[in-house]
Amino acid sequence: MENKNSENLWRGNIVNRRKFLGRSAIASLGLALNPFSMVAHGETGAANNGEGKTFTGTAPNRRKLGNLEVSAQGLGGLPVVGFYTSGVRDQSLVNKLYREAYDNGVTFFDTAEVYGPLTNEKQVGEAVAPFRKDVVLATKFGFDVDPDTGERRGIDSRPKTIRRSVEGSLKRLKTDYIDLSYQHRVDPNVPIEDVAGTIQDLMNEGKVRNWGLSEPGLNTVRRAHAVQPLSAVQNEYSPWSRDPETDILPLCEELGIGFVPWCPLGYGFFADAINENSRFSEGDFRAILPRITPENIPQNLEMLYYIEEWGLRKNASPSQITLAWLQAQKPWIVPIPGTSNSVHLRENIRANDISFSSEELKEFNSGISDITIAGTRNAQGVMDAMGVEAPSEG
Template identity: 55%
Template sequence: MPGRRQLLMAGAGMAAASLISQVSAAEKSAGNPISQGSASSNNSQHVPQPGKRKLGGLEVSAIGLGVQNMSRKYDTSVPYRPEMLNIIHSAFDQGVTLFDAAEAYGPFEVERILGEGVAPFRDKIVIATKFGWNIDQQTGARLQGLNSRPEHIKQVVEGMLKRLRTDRIDLLYQHRVDPQIPIEDVAGAVKDLMDQGKVLHWGLSEMGINTLRRAHSALPVTAVQSEYSMLWRGPEKSVLPTCEELGIGFVPWSPLGVQFLTGCIDENTRFATGDFRAIESRFAAENLPHNLQLVALVKQWAERKNAAPAQIALAWLSARKPWIVPIPGTTNRDHMLQNTAAAAIRLTPAELSELNQSLDAITIQGQRLPAAVQVYSDVEAPLRG
């Protein structure tokens, strides 16, 4: 049951082989204060409640919880399920209201875990999940490539609703852009689901910028989800400015740089077979010592702010824009409590400027993803014929 990067690599292998050989419905819960409206044209028009943030018109906790690794961790070990449920419950007790999953995580198993975990307080939280990989809906088998055919999306959502034990998905993302399907057709399928009350908001992940604009024009987009952290700042070039222009929220995945920014990785760290980080060149033995300059900087700021390194990394993301909501994942309750508490850490404008200058002086060596996996990001959907 691989996680995000493992499923990307599995898909990349199949895609490479192939290449070589050739607003929304009325709310189901009218009294739910965290699931209202759609994205407007300007993020600054939204004033969230204390301790909350707005993704477009969707109000959520300032920090969410990614549950991807609750079916299998980076090192491929399987977490103790009762403890994962306990973490979900504890996160809610700490004020977390955004929980992020995907059909591809497991596949299916993470959605089952999340559905069971949030059942007691379902109407008080936001469930986000994702479609887009080509997964057999009966067996869970990973088939070649991507699949965002409208009829497939609708079939996927039916399965999601069962696994999540709910009658609606608060935020439904396209996990990766299907290069065979116009984004307008994808938006049309999601709009049908919204009209049925099965989906309330939608978003995209790791998409090309033109596709984001077309998607938003066809059906207002609430949020974009892409990798973003001190370790990978790619979205700053065009994704974040576009989100700000269009009034779209931003949800960073891997906000802690797949544990790098927690300070638990050093120059002697080597990754087990099956751990995706073993094939990311930024963690290769020849690059790791150089890149640890970033960890040293984060640790300096952690001492200065009387915080944990992970908290500095999350506080920095939150300080970038008021419509950024990180979703750190963990299988450790103490780490979840630490991550959630990062919402209380403030960086003054002067501190943020100083920290940014130091970050700008560090150039990360190596790539965030292997080329066969990176090919799934920044994809532009085809135009309608």
């Protein structure tokens, strides 16, 4: 349980993420020697969901998304394209970051055609080229993106647009196959059966090996899976965005589909990178997020403080507690925190060593459920494209 001396040292003096890293560097050295431990999450052997679908155990540093085996944590690509601040990162820095991730056991890398647009796939493709055959590349289609200018012209999953997108992704990623291809958002004008059929053809051609959906409607998942089994669903999921627990996670468990939380650290909020004094520059997407406006941050910091208290108990940073909590929910959940900073990368990876007993998990969930969050969970334009059901055939 809690180390009282450690608690007394920290209580009343909650430090931010970077100060924490400095103080805990020595304590973390032992964790760094074994950055992936399934035992730390209580996930060993096989788990039956009660519906006849069994999820088999994997090596300690691996998890399953459907039949696709990946590292227990992935790496999201948005930060290196300058989604938040500082612009597109120099390719040499991206190469170094991805090499460090790979050397520390990360083999699951996430990007998308619209990240940039068209920029991030090029960054990731070059960065992973030296070890391409040893990693899983995930990217996304589903928007009409001009291949020359990068102009994004709206949601579009017509078969010809999917094919153009996949062909472009293959070139930018410098590969001849995509391990996991997601429909980025459900197209309200194209039956999901047409989408699944097109992906099935691309699989038969060897260009795509697995596929998934991002932020789909529940019935769309069932219909898509019936045509071509899905390996993963990627939805927003974090301590303040727990909607997946009531609907999509039970469905994924029933069908044997893996789950990939995007934005697991709440756009940096649960990495202790945002506080009541934070102001965002023009072009930073976070400037329009309802939960981190000046009027809502003070209330929402209560959840961060709660997570920091758990950090005291487990000698961990808020980001580590958050990622470990997500991984503790199910053995087939694989978060993909993004970063452009190697220190934060190593910090995130060490979350794999933090355990939650069943009683601790129950206590943690109860605690965050008692905290009221101010503001809707995302910008309205993003929300409008979530949970969409594809139209029926014919």
